Amino acid sequence: MFTWIFRLAWLALSGFLLIRIYETLFSRDQTTSIFPFVGDIGEVDVSFLIAGVAWGIMMTFGSFTGASGPSARRGGGPEAIAPATIIEVRRTGLTVNDVPQYEIFLEVEPVEGDSFVSSIKQLVSGPEAAHLQPGGMLAVTYREGNPDRVALADPGSREVEQTMLRWRISHGLIPPELIGARTRGISEPASVLELRPTGERKAGQVQVTARLLVMPSDGSDHFEVDSTVFLHPEALSHAQVGSPVFAMYEPSRPDLVHMTIQRQESLA
Secondary structure (H helix, E strand, O other): OHHHHHHHHHHHHHHHHHHHHHHHHHOOOOOOOOOOOOOOEOEOOHHHHHHHHHHHHHHHHHHHOOOOOHHHHOOOOOEEEEEEEEEEEEEEEEEEOOEEEEEEEEEEOOOOOOOEEEEEEEEOOHHHHOOOOOOOEEEEEEEOOEEEEEEEOOOOOHHHHHHHHHHHHHOOOOOHHHHHHHHHOEEEEEEEEEEEEEEEEEOOEEEEEEEEEEOOOOOOOOEEEEEEEEEOHHHHHHOOOOOEEEEEEOOOOOOOOEEEOOOOOOOO
8 A cells, every 4th residue: 555655646746847847948928837836937946846855755765665666666577575685784875864874785595596686775773773784684575577676575474474484494494303393383482491502503593402491371281392493693682591482383292392582373
């Protein structure tokens, strides 16, 4: 819905600017306009200036929402979601309302197909910028016929979560014996009793073995179990001893548990 509103506003501003330019250059009566809210031609046209600034801002930042007008659709092909690894982050020098703009260079790794390098410009506040570190993971959307244009995906949407999960499975970030627990299991509250790094790294993530105290929500007895998982380095601070986490497991196999930092849904 927001995308269509954005595009309609962009088209309305474009039409207004074109008409005002035509009136200024070719109108026989240089004192009137078809728009009742603008001043006489030849005077300072405040409405034209405001519309021009708004049009420029929409053209500059519209790509962040995937709604930058007709050019956003070039290349055709269905929209796809894919994980992307941050390669480099640079300040562009542009600041809007004290929020700096960054150019984020990414290696996009589709679940199927070859990876490719792209970039996106984004206004990022100070706290958010601290999380934009090389090696970090983001979810992006792109047109399969035009991979040069990418946009940040909503990390909270179910479709993004499902795509990221399939990518983790395909890259071996979930041990084979825990795939059933992660894709078909239930999610229950748990607490970290002990955390031990294994020393293995893969796809920029580190493997740890956590001793968990699982607290089933159905009132059954608490139990302890080990879970070996890959975590992004930034997520380790949320998996320290005493941290609340979640344990996913199939009811018939409570000995096979996949730990998650936040409650996750299964693929079922």
